[in-house]
Amino acid sequence: MPTIRPSAVAAVRAARSAVQQPTTAVATSALAAARRHPSTMQRRAASHGSQYDPPTGWLFGVKPGEKYQKEGWEGLFYYGFVGSLVVFTIAYAFKPDTS
Numbered sequence: 001m002p003t004i005r006p007s008a009v010a011a012v013r014a015a016r017s018a019v020q021q022p023t024t025a026v027a028t029s030a031l032a033a034a035r036r037h038p039s040t041m042q043r044r045a046a047s048h049g050s051q052y053d054p055p056t057g058w059l060f061g062v063k064p065g066e067k068y069q070k071e072g073w074e075g076l077f078y079y080g081f082v083g084s085l086v087v088f089t090i091a092y093a094f095k096p097d098t099s
Contacts, residue, residue, distance in 0.1 A: 062068050 057064065060068070
């Protein structure tokens with residue numbers, strides 16, 4: 001029967017205790033965070049500021065009494081979107097009957 005050296009047993013015990021018990025506060029907090037359920041964790045805002053915009057009385061950022069000026073992409077978007085809906089409706093009406 002093989003004999004086990006006392007130094008090998010001591011080395012195994014030291015390694016096992018190092019694995020079981022973290023020695024730093026960072027390791028302890030990392031383990032605690034990993035064990036927490038996601039639904040119990042607090043959500044944090046990335047901007048670190050208030051997410052509330054106080055009311056200004058302006059609708060869509062236009063002062064009362066001023067006329068809204070379209071941006072350059074809006075006309076193209078409206079014609080493209082409505083045009084694609086018209087093309088889709090016509091294509092759907094003339095699709096082949098597969099029943």
